[in-house]
Amino acid sequence: MTSANINNAMLSYIQDSPTPFHAVKGLQDKLHAKGFERLCEGATWNLQANGRYYVTRNDSAIIAFKVGNQNSLKNGVAIAGAHTDSPCLKVKPNPEIIEKNYLQLAVEVYGGALLSPWFDRDLSLAGRVDYRTNHGELSSALINFEKPIAFIPSLAIHLDRTANEGRKINPQTEMAPIVLQLIDGEKRTLDDLIHHQLIAQKHLDVQKVLSHELLFYDVQPPNVIGFDQQFIAGARLDNLISCYVICEALCNSKDGETSLIVCNDHEEVGSASIVGAQGPFLRSVLERLTGSSPPEEFSRFMHKSLMLSVDNAHGVHPNFVNKHDKNHGPILNKGPVVKLNANQRYATSGFSHAVFSSLCERVGVPYQSFVMRSDMGCGSTIGPITSAEVGVKTVDVGVATFGMHSVRELAGSSDIHLMAKVITEFFSSREWL
Numbered sequence: 001m002t003s004a005n006i007n008n009a010m011l012s013y014i015q016d017s018p019t020p021f022h023a024v025k026g027l028q029d030k031l032h033a034k035g036f037e038r039l040c041e042g043a044t045w046n047l048q049a050n051g052r053y054y055v056t057r058n059d060s061a062i063i064a065f066k067v068g069n070q071n072s073l074k075n076g077v078a079i080a081g082a083h084t085d086s087p088c089l090k091v092k093p094n095p096e097i098i099e100k101n102y103l104q105l106a107v108e109v110y111g112g113a114l115l116s117p118w119f120d121r122d123l124s125l126a127g128r129v130d131y132r133t134n135h136g137e138l139s140s141a142l143i144n145f146e147k148p149i150a151f152i153p154s155l156a157i158h159l160d161r162t163a164n165e166g167r168k169i170n171p172q173t174e175m176a177p178i179v180l181q182l183i184d185g186e187k188r189t190l191d192d193l194i195h196h197q198l199i200a201q202k203h204l205d206v207q208k209v210l211s212h213e214l215l216f217y218d219v220q221p222p223n224v225i226g227f228d229q230q231f232i233a234g235a236r237l238d239n240l241i242s243c244y245v246i247c248e249a250l251c252n253s254k255d256g257e258t259s260l261i262v263c264n265d266h267e268e269v270g271s272a273s274i275v276g277a278q279g280p281f282l283r284s285v286l287e288r289l290t291g292s293s294p295p296e297e298f299s300r301f302m303h304k305s306l307m308l309s310v311d312n313a314h315g316v317h318p319n320f321v322n323k324h325d326k327n328h329g330p331i332l333n334k335g336p337v338v339k340l341n342a343n344q345r346y347a348t349s350g351f352s353h354a355v356f357s358s359l360c361e362r363v364g365v366p367y368q369s370f371v372m373r374s375d376m377g378c379g380s381t382i383g384p385i386t387s388a389e390v391g392v393k394t395v396d397v398g399v400a401t402f403g404m405h406s407v408r409e410l411a412g413s414s415d416i417h418l419m420a421k422v423i424t425e426f427f428s429s430r431e432w433l
Contacts, residue, residue: 091106233409
């Protein structure tokens, strides 16, 4: 697949994935089209050599894998991991606020979001809804209003002359989106709006909405931009770029060796959940994949394995070059970034760094390194958590981006193809053995 083709396909995936639930649904559809068989966690698995499989949990995390040939387990497993969630505004359970006849929806800030970019944008709402059917059964459905239905207007400069001097944003009192202007005495609830949308999406059996996990998102689609089309701008580039790329690489890699991708949820809030990297999802699948009861067998298997933790990296912002270590400033469109941290916020070791560098050189892909300034802290990834949970050697890598955790981010249009090329080779070889 050419750089332009993979970019266009990825942008369509991002546009159709406003929430982790939709992101996983998009990956399922792609995997199914490539011949992967869906497994149920609660059923007995009968895995076959050279088989292709995937399994989901909570509709927001997914693991897909190729079993390889009869002897492939002796070479361990090549793992690539990413996460499906992004910082955003999540609707509270009882969200209705009415002020001056404007209906607003109260929100919580999910993850470490940049708040100011959420103002003055056309917003919509998507997520998962659980409801009782007309037959008294519990059911759930993905929901996406798609059209612009909400707006968070800024306060006019005339009413706050200090707005450009670093005003602090209060998420409790200043971030509730406006969704309706009510007529005097009119009563509308979010459950009413959800019910109507479910009917519009052909879920005709809804008796009562029982709960919802709904996220606001910017409706502006992602685009390839710049005079020479060198950049990709869009929401949720962190980390849906990685989810798409590792899935693409798994589908296109050579068969014969055992390879696996894991896309966890809840990375942006610490990973401590049933679908997070600190939860048991990956280990349980690996144990079933190996079929090894003695702990020694599993340990030997993991000793021969390697993981790529794929999560976006901070590119050097040209307006803020002093925020980076002078010798470790990733540039957009200059290839994958290897991330290192002495305090183990990233899981890269000297060995795993060398393996990834060797893979890049083998397929002719340039690569870079990132280390945070010594007087600044850095974020983390699923890498250190997964490495500690299952005992797998790991390297943290990612595509360089600007505006991480903004409602709209920027990446290099060449880097997606370069990263996919390296990860495809990673799945097809056993460079580290």
